[in-house]
Amino acid sequence: MCGIVGYIGEKEAKAVLIEGIKRLEYRGYDSAGIAVIEGDQMIYERSVGRICELEKRIESKCNGSTIGIVHTRWATHGAPTVENAHPHVDCSKKIAVVHNGIIENSNYLKSKLQEGGHKFRSETDSEVIAHLIESYFSGNIENAVRCALKEIEGAYGLAIISLDEPEKLIAARHGSPLIVGIGKGEYFITSDVAAILEYTKNVVYLEDNEIAVLTRDDMVTTDINNVPISKRIDEVQWNVDKVEKGGYKHFMLKEIHEQPQTLRDAMLGRFEKDNTLVRLGGLKEKEKNLHDIKRIIIVACGTSWHAGLIGEYMIEDLLAIPVEVEYASEFRYRNPIIEEGTLVISISQSGETADTLAAVNEAKKRGATVLAICNVVGSSIARESDCGMFLHAGPEIGVASTKAFTSQITALFLLTLFMARMKGQKEILSKDIVSKLREVPGQVKKVLEKEDQIAEIARRYKDNENFLYLGRGYNYPVALEGALKLKEISYIHAEGYPAAEMKHGPIALVDKDMPVVFIATRDKVYTKILSNIEEIRTRGGKVIAIASEGDNEISEMVNHVFYIPETIDALTPILSVIPLQLLAYHMAVMRGCDVDKPRNLAKSVTVE
Numbered sequence: 001m002c003g004i005v006g007y008i009g010e011k012e013a014k015a016v017l018i019e020g021i022k023r024l025e026y027r028g029y030d031s032a033g034i035a036v037i038e039g040d041q042m043i044y045e046r047s048v049g050r051i052c053e054l055e056k057r058i059e060s061k062c063n064g065s066t067i068g069i070v071h072t073r074w075a076t077h078g079a080p081t082v083e084n085a086h087p088h089v090d091c092s093k094k095i096a097v098v099h100n101g102i103i104e105n106s107n108y109l110k111s112k113l114q115e116g117g118h119k120f121r122s123e124t125d126s127e128v129i130a131h132l133i134e135s136y137f138s139g140n141i142e143n144a145v146r147c148a149l150k151e152i153e154g155a156y157g158l159a160i161i162s163l164d165e166p167e168k169l170i171a172a173r174h175g176s177p178l179i180v181g182i183g184k185g186e187y188f189i190t191s192d193v194a195a196i197l198e199y200t201k202n203v204v205y206l207e208d209n210e211i212a213v214l215t216r217d218d219m220v221t222t223d224i225n226n227v228p229i230s231k232r233i234d235e236v237q238w239n240v241d242k243v244e245k246g247g248y249k250h251f252m253l254k255e256i257h258e259q260p261q262t263l264r265d266a267m268l269g270r271f272e273k274d275n276t277l278v279r280l281g282g283l284k285e286k287e288k289n290l291h292d293i294k295r296i297i298i299v300a301c302g303t304s305w306h307a308g309l310i311g312e313y314m315i316e317d318l319l320a321i322p323v324e325v326e327y328a329s330e331f332r333y334r335n336p337i338i339e340e341g342t343l344v345i346s347i348s349q350s351g352e353t354a355d356t357l358a359a360v361n362e363a364k365k366r367g368a369t370v371l372a373i374c375n376v377v378g379s380s381i382a383r384e385s386d387c388g389m390f391l392h393a394g395p396e397i398g399v400a401s402t403k404a405f406t407s408q409i410t411a412l413f414l415l416t417l418f419m420a421r422m423k424g425q426k427e428i429l430s431k432d433i434v435s436k437l438r439e440v441p442g443q444v445k446k447v448l449e450k451e452d453q454i455a456e457i458a459r460r461y462k463d464n465e466n467f468l469y470l471g472r473g474y475n476y477p478v479a480l481e482g483a484l485k486l487k488e489i490s491y492i493h494a495e496g497y498p499a500a501e502m503k504h505g506p507i508a509l510v511d512k513d514m515p516v517v518f519i520a521t522r523d524k525v526y527t528k529i530l531s532n533i534e535e536i537r538t539r540g541g542k543v544i545a546i547a548s549e550g551d552n553e554i555s556e557m558v559n560h561v562f563y564i565p566e567t568i569d570a571l572t573p574i575l576s577v578i579p580l581q582l583l584a585y586h587m588a589v590m591r592g593c594d595v596d597k598p599r600n601l602a603k604s605v606t607v608e
């Protein structure tokens with residue numbers, strides 16, 4: 001989704017801005033633009049498509065600038081055109097603004113400004129901000145910004161420069177993430193820390209209604225009413241190599257192969273010395289609440305929602321606490337019943353998904369304790385929630401979520417064990433269950449070593465336009481996730497279904513042209529799923545099975561079988577999803593798709 005970078009310092013602003021915004025390409029965008037101040041001129045350029053198009057336009061320009069802003073846009077209001085791309089400027093072309101978020105009262109503000117003589121050049125909601133600031137400007141840019149923001153309804157992360165005060169870079173936030181990076185004699189603004197890691201790890205996370213005024217040697221933070229706010233400087237733990245491809249052809253493939261390590265990292269430091277008891281530092285202050293939990297609601301979107309479903313099976317299976325899993329986008333507009341003893345768990349890789357963030361706020365408003373399972377430290381969901389666990393999976397750049405998913409399952413398993421400890425359900429807490437968890441990273445490595453087998457299956461089926469993914473029990477959410485992975489990066493139509501439910505409709509689709517992926521490991525429902533495979537076979541469907549090592553019976557029944565090591569039912573999804581991630585990846589590559597930046601998708605969906 002949209003990305004912002006801003007810079008003020010001694011370096012050439014163009015180079016810093018373009019390098020930075022390229023690191024945010026993974027978030028998805030359809031146009032880009034830059035504005036810099038050079039001498040007594042404001043230079044701004046915009047283009048549709050990739051950042052390299054913008055680079056071509058400014059090749060011989062902006063070489064002496066040391067202050068500027070840049071943006072990648074993912075269209076919400078107005079088509080992806082040059083006119084609609086950011087930065088937007090005011091009538092005098094002296095104020096340039098880049099904006100992430102949505103201005104909800106933009107129509108009203110636009111007509112008011114037009115009545116006052118302002119001329120608009122785009123169809124966007126964002127352009128009103130530049131004109132509104134212009135309408136309040138009388139010599140001091142930050143005062144004009146403050147006045148403008150008081151009139152705006154909606155969400156924004158903003159970076160602003162003005163030709164009248166060329167020594168100031170302004171950042172403002174409300175509902176859309178914005179971070180200030182602190183260097184020596186230089187400051188950065190970014191919507192995603194990956195953009196500035198090359199230059200600094202010292203950052204300040206702006207909160208809602210905060211404004212930062214940055215000069216080369218100072219940062220002043222205030223609220224919207226100009227009340228000074230002192231901010232803590234945090235140190236980011238990620239290195240720049242974590243946001244590079246490290247020899248892999250795509251970020252997605254790199255992230256799939258990182259999973260043995262990311263799973264270990266998810267467990268790191270989370271066991272007491274005896275190796276059976278889980279300790280979760282981020283939940284320390286909420287131990288009493290967790291002891292009294294009577295009901296759990298999990299809110300999330302997409303892949304994180306699939307992880308939530310696995311969490312539901314785990315918690316009900318092992319703890320016998322009732323769990324509901326809700327799409328965050330539905331939860332926020334229903335009338336969710338939150339009684340005493342309800343825990344809401346929000347799951348989000350990015351921590352910035354607008355619907356999940358809104359669900360968190362709704363749950364809090366209704367009195368629930370909110371626990372976040374997040375990957376990005378300092379993200380809005382992590383900060384808004386009452387307590388939480390980080391995944392420690394490192395930045396996930398590929399739009400299709402892979403390593404975050406398996407770390408989310410691991411986190412949910414650790415949380416289940418932690419709650420068992422809090423509730424005194426000692427029977428679950430055995431060395432055996434923990435050793436099974438500890439075995440998983442090595443087992444994932446073994447699965448990854450057989451990647452060629454999956455690539456071969458991909459070669460055979462890459463031209464099919466429809467796929468069914470079926471699973472039962474813990475493997476039903478895995479079927480949903482396998483289908484989602486395939487459709488989002490290869491554009492093949494794929495449906496995930498609970499295997500037994502297929503008889504109630506989707507079986508009508510099955511014929512010789514319908515490959516069906518069964519996740520059929522030896523678990524509680526194994527014999528049941530064999531019957532479902534039989535139902536497909538008799539209708540001529542081609543079956544690809546993900547099965548447990550040593551299961552020779554199944555190989556007789558299906559067209560292709562891929563074996564994974566055995567573990568306990570609750571941990572099987574971590575292993576069974578790996579071949580499905582690889583299958584989607586290889587099919588997409590073979591079909592010539594842009595795996596890391598699939599069409600129409602954004603890494604972090606910060607609009608509803």
Ligand code: AGP
Nearest residue numbers: 302303304348349350353400401
């Ligand atoms: C997964 O591959 C997706 N692209 C998408 O479904 C994602 O999981 C969803 O948008 C939620 O994102 P989050 O985990 O960052 O909140």
